[in-house]
Amino acid sequence: MEDWMKNYDAEAATDDLVRWIRAFFRGSGGKTAVIGMSGGKDSTIVAALCARALGKENVVGAVLPDGEMRDLAVAKRAAELYCGKQYVFDISHLTGYVRAAGLNVIGPATEVAKTNMPARVRMTVLYYIAQCLEHARVANTCNLSENWVGYATRYGDGAGDFAPLHEYTVQEVKAIGHYLGVPKGLVEKVPDDGLCGKTDEDSLGFTYAVLDRYIRTGECGDPAVKAKIDEMHARNLFKLEPMPVCYNGWWA
Numbered sequence: 001m002e003d004w005m006k007n008y009d010a011e012a013a014t015d016d017l018v019r020w021i022r023a024f025f026r027g028s029g030g031k032t033a034v035i036g037m038s039g040g041k042d043s044t045i046v047a048a049l050c051a052r053a054l055g056k057e058n059v060v061g062a063v064l065p066d067g068e069m070r071d072l073a074v075a076k077r078a079a080e081l082y083c084g085k086q087y088v089f090d091i092s093h094l095t096g097y098v099r100a101a102g103l104n105v106i107g108p109a110t111e112v113a114k115t116n117m118p119a120r121v122r123m124t125v126l127y128y129i130a131q132c133l134e135h136a137r138v139a140n141t142c143n144l145s146e147n148w149v150g151y152a153t154r155y156g157d158g159a160g161d162f163a164p165l166h167e168y169t170v171q172e173v174k175a176i177g178h179y180l181g182v183p184k185g186l187v188e189k190v191p192d193d194g195l196c197g198k199t200d201e202d203s204l205g206f207t208y209a210v211l212d213r214y215i216r217t218g219e220c221g222d223p224a225v226k227a228k229i230d231e232m233h234a235r236n237l238f239k240l241e242p243m244p245v246c247y248n249g250w251w252a
Contacts (some may be wrong), residue, residue, distance in 0.1 A: 002209055004217050005171050010179035013051070013172065017164050021053035024137075024162045031135035036126050036157070037061040037079045037086075039071030044186045045177040046164055047082035047145040050139065052180070057084035060136070062129055066118045067092035078186060087129060094121050119156025130161075137161040145170045145211050149204060149229060150236020158239060170214040 012232055025031065033050040037043050050059045052203050061079030063086065065072055079086040100110055107119075123138075130136035140160025142152045144167050152158035165173055170191075177187035191200040191208070201207050206225045220226035 001175075002019065002171055002213060004213055005175065008172060008175050010172075010175040013168070014052075014176050014179050017049050017051045018177070020162065021050060021162070021164060022032055023210055025054060028137060028161070029135055030137040030161075032058050032060055032130075032133050033139050034060045034062060034126055034130045034133070034136050035083070035139045035141065036122055037063050037075045037083070038141075039074035039078060039186075039189075040191055041177055041182075041187050041189055042165060042173060042191075043075075043231045044078040044082065044182055045173055045180065046139050046141045047078065048177070048182050051082045053086075056082060059083045059085075060123040060133065060230070061086045062126055063088045064091050064094050064125055066121075074186070074189075081183075091121050091125060094125075116153045116156060119153035121192055123156050125158045139164070140201075143170055143173050144168055144215065145208050146200075147240055148211065148215055149232040150239055151200060151204065152239065154239050169215055171212045178247065227232045 009207075019031075024037065025033075029055075033047075033054060035043055035047050036045065045163065047059055047061060059082060061075075061083030063069075063075045063079060067089075069075070076086065076088070078220065097115075098117060098121070099109065099149065102113075126138045136190050138160045140158070140163035142158055142163065143165040144154050147158075168176065174187050179186070204211070205228060210220065210225060211229060212221075214229055215225065218228065
């Protein structure tokens, strides 16, 4: 465990999150949480939190492979552990149609378009499932570390109705997962986006441990990494802010 995490109170954080989830569902008139289950720690821990807050019977897990999915069995197992109901939808016919139509109308897709489109299709399917159920709310499973550097797809995995992990770093999320009794293999699983074939840390160019320390303490031993984190944070802040609106010529 990182030294700055030694006194972290995962029990208190978990209790806060459970109370917060219950309050959100009461206030929004919600009954059921719908979670896209990727087989990673974030979706699994959000499912575990919702199961504790709402009862497993009120948690729906959606496993949404885009054709072949390396973690399909892991995602299904996580859903079995914490979701009262599980749906599996292969979205490849949807993404395949968009890719083919886009190629014919626009031309070859950019790499960023190829990477982000499946995440947005998945969110469309999650809302479809939610609106087929009674009083369902879609969970956002992004954590603070990902949000800090913009490592989420806007209107894809960055969307949702409630975001339990929004203010919790990767190290804190892991501690909560361990406290909840989530299997260690799921909590400590090397994170990847399931889209571009690389781990998160390969794509970012630094580890989550380094990022989390910088977020919580302001300390970063490598000036080049610090500069990169600062630049990514500034460039991606728009993803976390309300859409700009023009009121009679004034930005708001």
